[in-house]
Amino acid sequence: MKFIDQTEISVCSGHGGPGMVSFASAKFAPKLGPDGGDGGAGGNVVFVGHAQLNTLSGLYYRRIYKAEDGAKGGSNGCTGRAGADLEIPVPIGTMVFDRESDQLLCEILEDGQRFCIAAGGKRGLGNMRYVTATHQAPEEHTVGGASVAFDVRLELKLIADVGFAGFPNAGKSTLLSCISAARPKIADYPFTTLTPQLGVVAVPEIDPYTASFVAADIPGLIEGASEGRGLGHEFLRHLERTKVIVFVIDPFSWDELTPEDAYATLEHELTAFSENLAAKRRVVVLTKADIAPDDFDWEKIESPFRALGLEIFRISAVAQQGLAPLKRRLWTIVHDEQQKIEVSSGATWGGERDSGYQWMTTAGGDADLGL
Ligand SMILES: Nc1nc2c(ncn2[C@@H]2O[C@H](COP(=O)(O)OP(=O)(O)OP(=O)(O)O)[C@@H](O)[C@H]2O)c(=O)[nH]1
Ligand SMILES: [Mg+2]
Structure with a gap:
């Protein structure tokens, strides 16, 4: 049995942090060479399945979900901090559609399932990376991959417990x-x-x-x-x-x-x-x-x-x-049965949970260099 509950939100991944252009110098040694570090990668926006959630109502009050931008690279070869991922907890049975095309992008079917809906921009490269034997003082750098932003419609099909x-x-x-x-x-x-x-x-x-x-x-x-x-x-x-x-x-x-x-x-x-x-x-x-x-x-x-x-x-x-004891007891039975299912089917999202996300193929910031 299905019960439909829906909402629309905007997701935006983090911009990749720009690479730094910098040259090391010290007293009496002004030209020690380039030392501009890379920027940090932008954060991803990720949907995470949560078995305890039953509605999308937690998403009704906030419309924009933006992951953190990567920080820019520093001097001395310092890499900028990567932007934190933004995790959006959603109930099992959530279907995510692109709002414009109405195309189904993903379906969250398991507890702990992660789906990266908007990939963070790749890190920008610092000028250190461009040194060659014949090019000792490069000023080249990249600005970091762009963030991705779009609207999605979430639809929940609940299954009765x-x-x-x-x-x-x-x-x-x-x-x-x-x-x-x-x-x-x-x-x-x-x-x-x-x-x-x-x-x-x-x-x-x-x-x-x-x-x-x-x-x-x-x-x-x-x-x-x-x-x-x-x-x-x-x-x-x-x-x-x-x-x-x-x-x-x-x-x-x-x-x-x-x-x-x-x-x-x-x-x-x-x-x-x-x-x-x-x-x-x-x-x-x-x-x-x-x-x-x-x-x-x-x-x-x-x-x-x-x-x-x-x-x-x-x-x-x-x-x-007599309604409160009944509700409590029904919840306990549902919870116990849910756990039995999880145990008998093995870890809910298998090994993939550790290895990372399911990725959306169309999203993702442009990489300036394939790093
Ligand atoms: N006094 C009293 N009447 C109740 C109670 N619960 C339901 N009723 C009455 O019983 C009648 C039937 O209630 P429903 O909830 O429509 O019954 P149902 O099982 O859904 O019936 P169907 O949809 O026809 O299968 C209604 O007139 C209700 O007002 C209760 O706790 N106390
Ligand atoms: Mg009835």
Whole structure:
């Protein structure tokens, strides 16, 4: 499932520092020869994938991203300091397009992946470099490679970490609207939600900047969905890449079917859809706790789930009860599952992370000499 979030920024690499023209001299020895050092290389602008980020919102407030220029070369053969790279952290799933041509320049798919979008200008050469046997006092030097500047459009395609599965009217959309900024349609009739909805759920108690996950609310499922009843079960494919499925169950509106039966039905529909869904981690959320009568027998409702080894959360989205522990637990599961994936797939960006960047072929400052 995809959730698109986009922004535009300008990137500008650092100019290469100019080479120095200088001649060494000392008292009584005024012409010791050229000693102008090279300038420093300009800094690169680099996108870096961060698994903890879920939105591009960190880039909304700053538009220009400029890496540092290289410093100019000095006398005495001193090389100027290289300009620092500017790293721009972006979430996994970020696609970078050239704003003018709309061409896709890169896609950040891994944690730690680095992509150099604008290469710094090469260093300028000092006059020391131009000495030859017949040319002892050169004044030649180069000014350093130019910086590269252009606008890019970033587009994020989020993949849901947590999926909500439940019967129509169970309160899935209400839950999503209470824990994220998503505003799905909510109503007291079945099949209010017709297309999957996504929301980013922040968990500031864990980390105010990076702790978040993406939750997906999908249309309600009913018995026989796998045979096409109700809205069918095609939309379950949106849960294929989630790390945990939340079974959202309303324990109050049952006649013959108990919440346990509802769970079994949902389980059956998910399993009929794919083995992958059947194997996912799951938790049970019992909704609408605010309407429970005082003598409501929670134990009777919850014990069958406990017997199945399932974690249960009792919530009321409307009264904002029980939401914080649920969010924390879901974040922890997502985080654990993410780490398992990283361990099983080896280091996320393999050896290339050490050897440097992926480079954009079209960017890069002109080199004055091929150094
Ligand atoms: N009292 C109470 N009512 C709730 C709560 N959560 C949801 N509801 C009500 O339950 C009804 C259904 O809620 P939705 O969030 O639309 O349910 P849904 O599971 O998304 O339903 P579909 O989209 O049809 O599958 C609405 O009338 C909500 O106001 C809750 O915590 N307490
Ligand atoms: Mg809904």
